[in-house]
Structures are given as C-alpha cells and as structure tokens.
Amino acid sequence: MGSERVRRWESGALAHAVTDPFGQGPLPWLRGSELYFDDTGRMVPWYVDTPPSAGATSPRATATATAPRIPAPRSSDDGPWPRSADDVHCQIKGYASTGSVAPGEAIDFHVTVNPPQQFSVDVYHIGHYNGDGATKITSSPRLSGMSQLPPLAADRTVSCHHWWLSWRLPIPSYWSSGAYVAVLTTVDGHRSHIPFTVRATAPADLLLVLPDVTWQAYNLFPEDGRTGASLYHAWDEDGRLLGEADAATTVSFDRPYAGSGLPLHIGHAYDVIRWAERYGYDLACADARDLHAGRIDPTRYRGLIFPGHDEYWSVPMRRTVELARDQGTSLVFLSANTMYWQVELGPSPTGAPHRLLTCRKRKGPGKPVLWREIDRPEQEVLGIQYAGRVPDPHPLIVRNAGHWLWEGTGAGEGDSIEGLVAGEADRYFPRAPLPDHQDRILLAHSPYIDEAGVLRHQDTSLYRAPSGALVFASGTFAWSPALDRPGHADPRIQRATANLLDRICKRE
Structure with a gap:
C-alpha cells in the first residue's frame, strides 16, 4: 500500500x-x-x-x-x-x-x-x-x-x-x-x-x-x-x-x-439556510427519514424546500410529499436527479428503526428500483426528471423571461447565467406523464454537452397543482450554490428564488 x-x-x-x-x-x-x-x-x-x-x-x-x-x-x-x-x-x-x-x-x-x-x-x-x-x-x-x-x-x-x-x-x-x-x-x-x-x-x-x-x-x-x-x-x-x-x-x-x-x-443545504435566514424567511428543518417515519406533518407548512442532491426516496417519503402537495403545500426542489432510486429503510442489528438503507439497483433478481421503471416516473412529481451528468459547467439559458419568477432579476429572454448548469441536469421528457396541473411553464432551456460529447438540454420547471400548490424544480446542481456560496452567488438566482418563496409564503 x-x-x-x-x-x-x-x-x-x-x-x-x-x-x-x-x-x-x-x-x-x-x-x-x-x-x-x-x-x-x-x-x-x-x-x-x-x-x-x-x-x-x-x-x-x-x-x-x-x-x-x-x-x-x-x-x-x-x-x-x-x-x-x-x-x-x-x-x-x-x-x-x-x-x-x-x-x-x-x-x-x-x-x-x-x-x-x-x-x-x-x-x-x-x-x-x-x-x-x-x-x-x-x-x-x-x-x-x-x-x-x-x-x-x-x-x-x-x-x-x-x-x-x-x-x-x-x-x-x-x-x-x-x-x-x-x-x-x-x-x-x-x-x-x-x-x-x-x-x-x-x-x-x-x-x-x-x-x-x-x-x-x-x-x-x-x-x-x-x-x-x-x-x-x-x-x-x-x-x-x-x-x-x-x-x-x-x-x-x-x-x-x-x-x-x-x-x-x-x-448545498448550508447555502440555502444561510441565504434564507439572511432574507428573513421563517424556516424550520427536518430530514428525509422524518418524512419516511411520519415524524412530521408537512401539511402544516406553506412549502417544503429540498435544498440539495436528493436522489434516494422510499415509498413513504414519496407518498407523504405527494399528499402534502395535493393538500396545498408547495414543493421547491433546488437541485437535480431527485427521487431517482426507490429505497427501503430497515432497523439496525440493535433494533433501532430506520438505520439500514437498502437499494439493490440492478443486482440480482427482483423488481426494478428506478421510480421511472415501475411506471412512477419522478416527472409526475417534479414536472421534469433526471437527464444525465454535466461534465463541465454550462450557462443556464432563461426562457419565458416575462414570468413573475424572473421579475426584478434583470434577466431577459435567452440571457445566459454562466455556470448554472453543472453537476447533473434534469429535463422535460415528452413521453413521460406529467403531474395534474392547472398551469405549467419551463423557465430555462439550456444546451450542454454530456459525457459522450452529445448535445443535451436542461430544463427548469414550475407548475401549479390543482390544490393551488406551486412545484418548482431547478433542474441543476448549481442553483443552491448560486444563493450564498462564495464565488458562485448570483443576484439573479437570489431574486428569482425570493420571488418564488414570497409567492409561497404570501409575502407579495
């Protein structure tokens, strides 16, 4: 060695x-x-x-x-x-x-x-x-x-x-x-x-x-x-x-x-917390296993924020979040590759609950464990879903700049926000089912080159559920760092995120 x-x-x-x-x-x-x-x-x-x-x-x-x-x-x-x-x-x-x-x-x-x-x-x-x-x-x-x-x-x-x-x-x-x-x-x-x-x-x-x-x-x-x-x-x-x-x-x-x-x-989580406190938002915290175990009632909140890479979800986690959305709680996903693998949580050898995480992926016999392979694609919750890795950062290209999310940011139609498509990216899949919605819009549509040298596109999505809940998905790893990460903070993303949370919190 x-x-x-x-x-x-x-x-x-x-x-x-x-x-x-x-x-x-x-x-x-x-x-x-x-x-x-x-x-x-x-x-x-x-x-x-x-x-x-x-x-x-x-x-x-x-x-x-x-x-x-x-x-x-x-x-x-x-x-x-x-x-x-x-x-x-x-x-x-x-x-x-x-x-x-x-x-x-x-x-x-x-x-x-x-x-x-x-x-x-x-x-x-x-x-x-x-x-x-x-x-x-x-x-x-x-x-x-x-x-x-x-x-x-x-x-x-x-x-x-x-x-x-x-x-x-x-x-x-x-x-x-x-x-x-x-x-x-x-x-x-x-x-x-x-x-x-x-x-x-x-x-x-x-x-x-x-x-x-x-x-x-x-x-x-x-x-x-x-x-x-x-x-x-x-x-x-x-x-x-x-x-x-x-x-x-x-x-x-x-x-x-x-x-x-x-x-x-x-x-990613620390970036969001620092920024949200600086802007004066009334923010509480829990972890994903709290959703799984039913230790919190998400319908008590105006919105749930998922601040970073959140790839592994159990059935109770997803069920709890879908129920909250359908009862009017907004959802904010500030990363990409969310809700990709289905997992199970079990007790430790000492009997303590929720201490072992199991995901067989493609190993051995059994049912598939990608949500999209069991006819429950993540797009049904997020409005978009995982597309792939982004080897090198690319600009986020603003779309529908007249929408209220971009209000006050100074961003115009087709403007570039450098480095905002990075790490991994989501996009809209036309053949995958969409969630029930009153209205829906894509707020960014950004080309990037994947690991194989193929041109791909990233999307940023927002829709309003029949309950009135807003569901936002940034579609990129770089959104949270743009809120408060030294060297990455961007005032346009800060203002756009504030526009979103103000709507959710009825502060407009």
Missing part, C-alpha cells in the same frame, strides 16, 4: 468529489474567529485551510480568492493546530444515534479516538449570523476518548453499531429547529464533524428537508482501501476502488461520514 494511495484516502477526495463540483463547498462558518486552547495552553483557530491558488484567474476563482479567508495552517514548529482526522488512522471519528432530534429529547454520540486521549465536542447551529455561517451553541466538558473496536463488515455493509456511547447531549426546549454540526477535537489537535438536525415542532412557513438518505448512499466510510463501501464503491483486496456492480446494496447510518465527517453535498 503506497504512501500516495494513502494520501488520497486521507484527503477525503474519493468520498467528497464523486460527481458534483459543488458537493462539499467552503465552510467559512466562523472565518477563523473561534479559538481553542490546545494541550500546551496556546490558543489556535478551530478551522484552518490553505488559501486559494495564486494562479486562479477565472471569474469564479477570482471571486473566491477575494472572499474573506480563514487562517492558513501553521508550520510544524509553530505548535499544533486543528487538522482533519482521516479514515486510515481514525484519530477521531464519530456518528450520532439519530439523524434528527426534537427539543426535549437527547442525542447520543459514539466516538472513537486513536490514540486514546481526551477530546471535546463543540456544537454549532448553521445560519447566517452576519456572514459567519454558524454560531457555537454549547460545548462538552473534556471527555475521555477510547479506541473503539474496528467497524463490522458483512456483505459490504459496514456498521459501528457496537461502539460504546461517548457523550449524550440533551436538547433544551428553547433550541431552534435547524441544521447543527458537532465539531470533535482531540487534545493533540485533530478534528472531525457529526451533522445532525433539530427537527421542527413549532409552526413555520417553510420546512427545509435535509437529504440524509442520499448523504448515506454516497458515504464510503471507512475510506481506508479495505473496508469502506457505499452504494457506489467498494475496495478489492489490492486496495483498488471498485464500481457500482461491486458496491454495497445495504449501508448503515451507524457509522461516521468519510473524510472530514461531513457528507457529500451538505454544502
């Missing part, structure tokens, strides 16, 4: 750059303002990163380069600093006992530390916070860290359900619904993350649904060249990365996320 290969695994590159150029995104939550005391008593910033390449010359790269930066790493003789743990050495890694928790309940963290040493947990609430992106809510005391037993693996399914409890966090009744992240830091300066959600219990105008089912489908933990597996990849005995045919069919939520501990595509 060569050192170059190990460095690739340690970097998280395999877990966090699968198909989406906007998947992880920057995490400038506190811009280096939060400091920790290390074990020598010296103060060090909680998050460090290297500055952008000095050779960056593209408009987007230049915008990123001029944005506020967090401090660069210190030299090795300038003392320790927080640095990301990796899946090879597992300096510190952990997972939460549940994806979402209600105020008044408690969430358990299961953490392994190598070598055993003390660590602490700092909990941050994601939001705008005057541009910081998050604020620290609480901290643990110094905790005794232990090296937990290695992950268990059975038929490519990797689980750490046997890890001992490390810290229990009671959620006070006054905590706001939203996205949170627990930052784990060892005394010798290694860091990892555990995301979780405080789900909605109080009324709100909008409910943002975090796609934790899709996050887990892509999770390759442990990215160690031996054990880790996702629904996309696994390893052979020589440490080579195998493709989908040899990947797992069942993955467990009882394990950390690979790399930094933050899932692929989580940056």
Whole structure:
C-alpha cells in the first residue's frame, strides 16, 4: 500500500468529489474567529485551510480568492493546530444515534479516538449570523476518548453499531429547529464533524428537508482501501476502488461520514439556510427519514424546500410529499436527479428503526428500483426528471423571461447565467406523464454537452397543482450554490428564488 494511495484516502477526495463540483463547498462558518486552547495552553483557530491558488484567474476563482479567508495552517514548529482526522488512522471519528432530534429529547454520540486521549465536542447551529455561517451553541466538558473496536463488515455493509456511547447531549426546549454540526477535537489537535438536525415542532412557513438518505448512499466510510463501501464503491483486496456492480446494496447510518465527517453535498443545504435566514424567511428543518417515519406533518407548512442532491426516496417519503402537495403545500426542489432510486429503510442489528438503507439497483433478481421503471416516473412529481451528468459547467439559458419568477432579476429572454448548469441536469421528457396541473411553464432551456460529447438540454420547471400548490424544480446542481456560496452567488438566482418563496409564503 503506497504512501500516495494513502494520501488520497486521507484527503477525503474519493468520498467528497464523486460527481458534483459543488458537493462539499467552503465552510467559512466562523472565518477563523473561534479559538481553542490546545494541550500546551496556546490558543489556535478551530478551522484552518490553505488559501486559494495564486494562479486562479477565472471569474469564479477570482471571486473566491477575494472572499474573506480563514487562517492558513501553521508550520510544524509553530505548535499544533486543528487538522482533519482521516479514515486510515481514525484519530477521531464519530456518528450520532439519530439523524434528527426534537427539543426535549437527547442525542447520543459514539466516538472513537486513536490514540486514546481526551477530546471535546463543540456544537454549532448553521445560519447566517452576519456572514459567519454558524454560531457555537454549547460545548462538552473534556471527555475521555477510547479506541473503539474496528467497524463490522458483512456483505459490504459496514456498521459501528457496537461502539460504546461517548457523550449524550440533551436538547433544551428553547433550541431552534435547524441544521447543527458537532465539531470533535482531540487534545493533540485533530478534528472531525457529526451533522445532525433539530427537527421542527413549532409552526413555520417553510420546512427545509435535509437529504440524509442520499448523504448515506454516497458515504464510503471507512475510506481506508479495505473496508469502506457505499452504494457506489467498494475496495478489492489490492486496495483498488471498485464500481457500482461491486458496491454495497445495504449501508448503515451507524457509522461516521468519510473524510472530514461531513457528507457529500451538505454544502448545498448550508447555502440555502444561510441565504434564507439572511432574507428573513421563517424556516424550520427536518430530514428525509422524518418524512419516511411520519415524524412530521408537512401539511402544516406553506412549502417544503429540498435544498440539495436528493436522489434516494422510499415509498413513504414519496407518498407523504405527494399528499402534502395535493393538500396545498408547495414543493421547491433546488437541485437535480431527485427521487431517482426507490429505497427501503430497515432497523439496525440493535433494533433501532430506520438505520439500514437498502437499494439493490440492478443486482440480482427482483423488481426494478428506478421510480421511472415501475411506471412512477419522478416527472409526475417534479414536472421534469433526471437527464444525465454535466461534465463541465454550462450557462443556464432563461426562457419565458416575462414570468413573475424572473421579475426584478434583470434577466431577459435567452440571457445566459454562466455556470448554472453543472453537476447533473434534469429535463422535460415528452413521453413521460406529467403531474395534474392547472398551469405549467419551463423557465430555462439550456444546451450542454454530456459525457459522450452529445448535445443535451436542461430544463427548469414550475407548475401549479390543482390544490393551488406551486412545484418548482431547478433542474441543476448549481442553483443552491448560486444563493450564498462564495464565488458562485448570483443576484439573479437570489431574486428569482425570493420571488418564488414570497409567492409561497404570501409575502407579495
């Protein structure tokens, strides 16, 4: 096992750059303002990163380069600093006992530390916070860290359900619904993350649904060249990365996320949350498994927002969302390739519900698991559906510029919004059934070149259901980053999205 290969695994590159150029995104939550005391008593910033390449010359790269930066790493003789743990050495890694928790309940963290040493947990609430992106809510005391037993693996399914409890966090009744992240830091300066959600219990105008089912489908933990597996990849005995045919069919939520501990595509949700709070929207949060388990009633909200790549849906998830739409709750899909695979959620070996995710894809006998192959194409909900990958970003071409969605954006008919068709794209399929609707319109129709060099088109869709609910689908991965991602934010997309949410929330 060569050192170059190990460095690739340690970097998280395999877990966090699968198909989406906007998947992880920057995490400038506190811009280096939060400091920790290390074990020598010296103060060090909680998050460090290297500055952008000095050779960056593209408009987007230049915008990123001029944005506020967090401090660069210190030299090795300038003392320790927080640095990301990796899946090879597992300096510190952990997972939460549940994806979402209600105020008044408690969430358990299961953490392994190598070598055993003390660590602490700092909990941050994601939001705008005057541009910081998050604020620290609480901290643990110094905790005794232990090296937990290695992950268990059975038929490519990797689980750490046997890890001992490390810290229990009671959620006070006054905590706001939203996205949170627990930052784990060892005394010798290694860091990892555990995301979780405080789900909605109080009324709100909008409910943002975090796609934790899709996050887990892509999770390759442990990215160690031996054990880790996702629904996309696994390893052979020589440490080579195998493709989908040899990947797992069942993955467990009882394990950390690979790399930094933050899932692929989580940056999309953070972009939407920061922007929505800055614009003053009344926003609550839940995760996809809350829809599956019936822990929330989506008809209590004026609209549901799906902020990022949300590819894997169970039957209860889809049924719940369709029922909400048919009772007047609007739906906003800000990415592409949504509701593509049908999945099942089952209990863990300990009996905890909804902790195993199964999607057989095309492996072995049984019914197809693409929604469109069981005569329930995703276009019946979204108005468009998945068309394919976009290898290089292309412009989004405005269509029907006189529509109220484009009002005040300055966008004219046929105008280009650079880089907005990226990652993956949806389009209208004439042979697939459309949802029942009062009216329907395409608001972008954008050519791009696919992986085979063939000309394709992306569409952005909006329709009004018979209930009066609006259903919007951006048809591209790049819409959410255009709301608040440094180097990608676009005022035309910001205004168009505000026009949409204002209609939904009756703020016009």
